[in-house]
Amino acid sequence: MEPQSGAPISPTPAVIFENLQAYQRTFALQAAIELDIFRAVGHGPGDVASIARHARASERGIRILCDYLVISEILQKKDGHYQHTPASAAFLDPSSPTCLASIARFLSLPVMRAPFEQLAEIVRNGRTSLPGEGSVKHENPDWVEFAQSMGPMMVPSAMGLGKLITQGRKGPMHVLDIAAGHGLFGIEVAKQNPEAHVTGLDWAPVMRVALENAKKAGVGDRYNMLPGSAFEVDFGGPYDVVLLTNFLHHFDPETCVGLLKKVHRALKPSGMVVTLEFVPNEDRVSPPVPAAFSLTMLASTVSGDAYTFRQLAEMHHKAGFSEATAHAIPMSPHTLVTAHA
Amino acid sequence: MEPQSGAPISPTPAVIFENLQAYQRTFALQAAIELDIFRAVGHGPGDVASIARHARASERGIRILCDYLVISEILQKKDGHYQHTPASAAFLDPSSPTCLASIARFLSLPVMRAPFEQLAEIVRNGRTSLPGEGSVKHENPDWVEFAQSMGPMMVPSAMGLGKLITQGRKGPMHVLDIAAGHGLFGIEVAKQNPEAHVTGLDWAPVMRVALENAKKAGVGDRYNMLPGSAFEVDFGGPYDVVLLTNFLHHFDPETCVGLLKKVHRALKPSGMVVTLEFVPNEDRVSPPVPAAFSLTMLASTVSGDAYTFRQLAEMHHKAGFSEATAHAIPMSPHTLVTAHA
Numbered sequence: 001m002e003p004q005s006g007a008p009i010s011p012t013p014a015v016i017f018e019n020l021q022a023y024q025r026t027f028a029l030q031a032a033i034e035l036d037i038f039r040a041v042g043h044g045p046g047d048v049a050s051i052a053r054h055a056r057a058s059e060r061g062i063r064i065l066c067d068y069l070v071i072s073e074i075l076q077k078k079d080g081h082y083q084h085t086p087a088s089a090a091f092l093d094p095s096s097p098t099c100l101a102s103i104a105r106f107l108s109l110p111v112m113r114a115p116f117e118q119l120a121e122i123v124r125n126g127r128t129s130l131p132g133e134g135s136v137k138h139e140n141p142d143w144v145e146f147a148q149s150m151g152p153m154m155v156p157s158a159m160g161l162g163k164l165i166t167q168g169r170k171g172p173m174h175v176l177d178i179a180a181g182h183g184l185f186g187i188e189v190a191k192q193n194p195e196a197h198v199t200g201l202d203w204a205p206v207m208r209v210a211l212e213n214a215k216k217a218g219v220g221d222r223y224n225m226l227p228g229s230a231f232e233v234d235f236g237g238p239y240d241v242v243l244l245t246n247f248l249h250h251f252d253p254e255t256c257v258g259l260l261k262k263v264h265r266a267l268k269p270s271g272m273v274v275t276l277e278f279v280p281n282e283d284r285v286s287p288p289v290p291a292a293f294s295l296t297m298l299a300s301t302v303s304g305d306a307y308t309f310r311q312l313a314e315m316h317h318k319a320g321f322s323e324a325t326a327h328a329i330p331m332s333p334h335t336l337v338t339a340h341a
Numbered sequence: 342m343e344p345q346s347g348a349p350i351s352p353t354p355a356v357i358f359e360n361l362q363a364y365q366r367t368f369a370l371q372a373a374i375e376l377d378i379f380r381a382v383g384h385g386p387g388d389v390a391s392i393a394r395h396a397r398a399s400e401r402g403i404r405i406l407c408d409y410l411v412i413s414e415i416l417q418k419k420d421g422h423y424q425h426t427p428a429s430a431a432f433l434d435p436s437s438p439t440c441l442a443s444i445a446r447f448l449s450l451p452v453m454r455a456p457f458e459q460l461a462e463i464v465r466n467g468r469t470s471l472p473g474e475g476s477v478k479h480e481n482p483d484w485v486e487f488a489q490s491m492g493p494m495m496v497p498s499a500m501g502l503g504k505l506i507t508q509g510r511k512g513p514m515h516v517l518d519i520a521a522g523h524g525l526f527g528i529e530v531a532k533q534n535p536e537a538h539v540t541g542l543d544w545a546p547v548m549r550v551a552l553e554n555a556k557k558a559g560v561g562d563r564y565n566m567l568p569g570s571a572f573e574v575d576f577g578g579p580y581d582v583v584l585l586t587n588f589l590h591h592f593d594p595e596t597c598v599g600l601l602k603k604v605h606r607a608l609k610p611s612g613m614v615v616t617l618e619f620v621p622n623e624d625r626v627s628p629p630v631p632a633a634f635s636l637t638m639l640a641s642t643v644s645g646d647a648y649t650f651r652q653l654a655e656m657h658h659k660a661g662f663s664e665a666t667a668h669a670i671p672m673s674p675h676t677l678v679t680a681h682a
Contacts, residue, residue: 011427012672013441013494014630019413020448022366024457024636029360031460058467063625064639064646065464070626071633072360077626086352100354107361116365119372123406126399153354284404285411285418289355292412295365298405305405331353 028068030108033101037066038084038092046081100152111135111142115299127302135300136250139203143181147202147209151182157245160329161276162188164336165241171195176239176266178230179247183210183223185276186243190219201226201233230259235266242267245276246334249293252303253315260319267341273321278306279335289333312337369409371449374442378407379425379433387422441493452476452483456640468643476641477591480544484522488543488550492523498586501670502617503529505677506582512536517580517607519571520588524551524564526617527584531560542567542574571600576607583608586617587675590634593644594656601660608682614662619647620676630674653678 032038040054052062066082069075074092076083084093091100106112111130115122118129128134135142165175166189173196177186180200187210190196198219200210204227214223226233230247242263248256263273278290285291290306297304307315313324321339328335373379381387381395393403407423410416415433417424425434432441447453452471456463459470469475476483506516507530514537518527521541528551531537539560541551545568555564567574571588583604589597604614619631626632631647638645648656654665662680669676 010672011431013428013432014674015414015426015428016370016432016441017444017494017630017674019366019370019415020445021633021637023364023368023454024633024640025360025363027364027457027460028636029357031464034461035464055464057465060467060644061464061639064635065460067625068633068636071629073356074360077624085356087354087356090352091354091357100357103358104361113364116368119368119406120375123372123376123396123402124398126401153358283418284408288412289358292362292365292409294405295369295409296362298402299365303401331351333355333358 024068025072026108028065028072029074030104032065032069032074033092033104035065036094037062037069038088038101039094041066041075041082041084042089042093042095046083051082098152098155102149102151103153105149106142106146109142109145111140112296112300119299122299126298128298128300130300134302136304139205141205143203144205144209147182147206151184151213154182154184156331157276157329157334158184158188160327160332160334161185161243161245161274161336162192164327164338165189165272165274166192166196169193169240173197173240174237175199175241175243176201176226176235176237177210177243177245178235178263179245180210180243181206181246183207183213185245186210187214187217187219187223189241189243190214190222191217197222197224199224199226199236199239201228201230201235203227203229235262237266238268238271239266240268240271242271242273243276244273246278248275248312248315249277249297249306250301250304252305253307253311255303256307256315257318260315260321264320264341269341271341273316273339273341275312275316275337275339276334277312277337278333279309279312279326279337280306282308282310284308287333290335309335309337313339365409366413367449369406369413370415371445373406373410373415374433374445376406377435378403378410379429379442380435382407382416382423382425383430383434383436387424392423439493439496443490443492444494446490447483447487450483450486452481453637453641460640463640467639469639469641471641475643477645480546482546484544485546485550488523488547492525492554495523495525497672498617498670498675499525499529501668501673501675502526502584502586502615502677503533505668505679506530506613506615507533507537510534510581514538514581515578516540516582516584517542517567517576517578518551518584518586519576519604520586521551521584522547522587524554526586527551528555528558528560528564530582530584531555531563532558538563538565540565540567540577540580542569542571542576544568544570576603578607579609579612580607581609581612583612583614584617585614589616589653589656590618590638590647591642591645593646594648594652596644597648597656598659601656601662605661605682610682612682614657614680614682616653616657616678616680617675618653618678619674620650620653620667620678621647623649623651625649628674631676650676650678654680 186198280291527539621632
């Protein structure tokens, strides 16, 4: 007998259909960025004709694309006019100082997308379909694009990291920023502590992006370059702080421990390592952004992962660090892990 | 001054990051179907090792993929074991009679996916980047794949359509099913009315799929084939009912009116046309599945669209029909529109 209180709710296939079509969300947002639609929406009045004129595009195409962006909760629509959501105003309109539309460039590189075409094969083999070491292969020029385009996304994380390091620590400070990329993490420390000197380590073509950013931020005179691979160059030192940002996720735990040991040797006895990572909860399925990052590592690396705090703490302890502690960062999907030498 | 009651909630870029990465959802679900993961989850016990054995895949790959499916709300995870959601049990497990995993085949065809790589260009031009008439080009063999793989998704819609037509209409009935595809709509009418005779119209290679389905349903002796293009062949008749399912969205309104006039001429004076479509609300951004379908039509056709009920009613009236009426279908993203000759 059915319970009197009401029939059970039947499942619908909507979630399946939506996931199978989800790729359209990516291409729609990318096309809208390319067509400069978010600037036009910001200017107003937001009707199809004016956006189409700005984008030099057909009205049919603009109407359908903008409706789709509303369905995707990126824009909103009122009385037939398209308007910014708070998120699109802050992060997609090129006239916003926090615009991060440039991240679409790195995220749509073939090195990021192509492996997904072979995802079943990747799951079978347990490693990327890219040759050799995958996305972290030596001197991969894609990391220049990363350094150039992903910086704006890292601003809240960099500010959180800078604050954590400089609070309660005044005076001269030597900082090593491993796999510096855009350099924003080390640069933020230099901005917040005028006596800090930062050494950025990355492949030479990437380092040039970081140095340019350091000069723009007015800290170029306290920014040194150490070009090369983190696994090969001598770190020098000793340092007060070593930054390991968005780097450990590319490697297996054993490799991470080896690198952390090398970091330990380059620190002063009172020194601290600061690791920034996508850190899922122990259930590995929440929060969504850090947890989903594991799939990107499966697709693009040989043995990388989004590690839980428990895993990261264990790596740090095996490398000789103590007091591994997690710190959430406001407005950022990243987590900081600090540990002492 | 900030209001005392609390600081305003700052926007986060999460929605932007998630949309730029949404393509991963598509590839993850497709890979899981290809690896037969949903059968393994249904069998239990749902631990990584047993799913990996069934899929002949690495444990690292299975763990990361299944976690991702949980994040995508397709599976659930309890105590480290993966379990079906109601939707994956009903619609993705091959042992379920309502499994529709086969739709992934049609939805991942190059004819569906490739245009999205040129979406900005398509928006500029207002039409598909595919040559000629796009996905509806003459005798496009992709519609054989459509007929073979999309049928299971149409079952609730077909049942709703069959019920609507046969309720209150007993006795002999001649039905023309235009662009029959898998044939399930006409077949359902024949199943629900043992005196109904159905004529399916589609390109010959597609018709063979429909006839096969009619035979399987036990109505092959009341199923006739009319091979060819709906715009070229003589419909014959007169018919009591003409079905126009998932067809008008490929064409501009003028072409739709022309086709509806041809339908009108093929109906008995008491006859009825039954149109099945993705019908968005007048705001064109809800409900999500029908409204989003416009983008698929922009990408793959010259001038198709997901039409609102007001637009469909106007087309029907211009073609000489009266009393155009919309009918929602339980468990289906489609809407039926009936009108009288």
